[in-house]
Amino acid sequence: MDVKRHIVHIDLDSFFVSVERKFDPSLIGKAVIIGGSVDRGVVSSCSYEARAYGVHSAMPTRQAVKLCPHAIVLHGSHGRYSEASREVTQIIHDSVPLYQKTSVDEFYIDLTGMERFYDCYQIASNLRQKVIRETGLPISFGMASGKTVAKMATNQAKPNGQLYIKHGEERAFLAPLPIGKIPGLGESTCQKMYQYGIERIGDLQRTNIRFLEAVFGKAGTYLWEKAHGIDHSEIIPHSDRKSISTEHTFGSNVNDPRTLENILVSMTEELSGKLRRENKLSSCMAIKIRYANFETHTQQQKIPLTAAEHILIPGVKNLLKKAWNQHRPVRLIGVRLSDLCTGSYQINLFEDNEEQIRLYQAMDRINFKFGDKTICRAAGMEIGTRNFNPFMKG
The missing domain is CATH 1.10.150.20 (5' to 3' exonuclease, C-terminal subdomain)
Known part of the structure; x- marks a missing residue:
């Protein structure tokens, strides 16, 4: 006999907009668009009030403003979104035995087997109320026998509702x-x-x-x-791979800042390309420096969820300045991107323009077809980096 499954799909409603409304309650009930500049940006998220006028994510911001001229356009605060996503993830992690995070604002939970001891729908209801209570964010869920129907139930329950489709x-x-x-x-x-x-x-x-x-x-x-x-x-399960990293040992010790920066640029490009191919985002970056006497130092920094090197590269360069004693020659240097979660590039839409997004898509297509580093930044070309061996950590 087939086991009756109890699958819950949870989705934070208009996630970016909801986070902004927490910090500015005057936005509640108004048409809100979050995206890049009106001239060349794209819509990352929008409120239900704006959707009523035909606005949707990934639409050019200028088109969205024409459809909904009275909308409030915000540039977005991606650090807030990353932190809010982490808060919700932690609540779910502490509350259920098995879950999958599929994007910054979307989760699947498997409660199969728990029906012998508990009411699964009540568990999901309690979890939803806990998220609302502790984060102040509206959230919807659907519960069904499989992922597809659960997700469709969530979509019918929105905004800020819940729906159980029985077996x-x-x-x-x-x-x-x-x-x-x-x-x-x-x-x-x-x-x-x-x-x-x-x-x-x-x-x-x-x-x-x-x-x-x-x-x-x-x-x-x-x-x-x-x-x-x-x-x-x-x-x-959410606990799949947690980090992606690469490192390089120099044939002879290096103390030239430009050489170290260029090799960091190349490694960061390589790792961020891998993240995008695997539909992953990182929220923590780190560099490792090993000196000639094998003394090793690491420096890390929390970052907004991203897979874009134009965001990662300045951060990595800044970590180099903090971590490296410039009087000491370097034997090995490495980059690690960690705290990975599944999620699309949409988290960056509000700060990129259309040209930037198309550039990444074109670079990824070319590198996928002809091999890594077929096309990259000039800085990365100055160093012979093809002998890197990026490796994944579980």
Whole structure:
């Protein structure tokens, strides 16, 4: 007999906006847009009041302001968001046995097995109230037999609500929803289904799986299973890899600041590229310096969640100034990015412009296709860095 799973999906509502409202309550109830400059920035987050005018994340800020001219536009305080994310994560970590953090403001929790002793829905309700009480942030959750239905339940419960889809009720819950509500379903797939008269998930439920496989290939099976609320994907524990690092030992000791800075730039580029490829963000950076007599020093600093080297490189250079006694030659130097969590590059949207974002995407595509460091900053090219061996730490 199949084990009945109890999966909870938790999502902080309009996370960046909610954090800003904590520090400035006058923003409550108003249309708020968080993003870069109006001229060239992009929207990182927006309030439900702004969404009502068609504003959404990753939209150019100038377009958002045209749609909602009375909106309050904020540049964003990413240090606050990182700290708020850490607070919520700690509460969840202390409250449940198994969870997965999928972004700075989103979590899955597996309560399967606890139903023998407790009411799982009550556990989730208590946890939500605890987060609201201790952080002052609005939060929603959905609970169901799998991750997909739980996430869709959360989306229906927003803003600041909760919804439990009981076992056996998945299909009835899903049927009236538009097919675009299925997580990860692209616009082109939706358009193709519209051509066959499939507009709601109920239409998809009534469609023969063989037909879906003929039209969509392997994706047809995926669509059919999602429409029926079938999702066996596991909760991957939060305690996966915690850091990524690289170091380099010089053939002869070095005490030239430019040489050390350039090699740090190159290593930081390499590590941040790896973070972006693995959809990771770091909130702590460190450097290691080993002198000629093998004496070793480290210096670290908490940072806003990021995977962008234009944010990381100035920080690493600053750590070098703090850690290095410039009268002493250096034998080894290293960089470590730690306190990793799963999350997309969106955390940086509010401080980058469109050109910056496109630059990173282009660099990552080229380096993925032709190998690391095919394209990088000039500083990183001045040092022969191809012999680095970045390694991961669990």
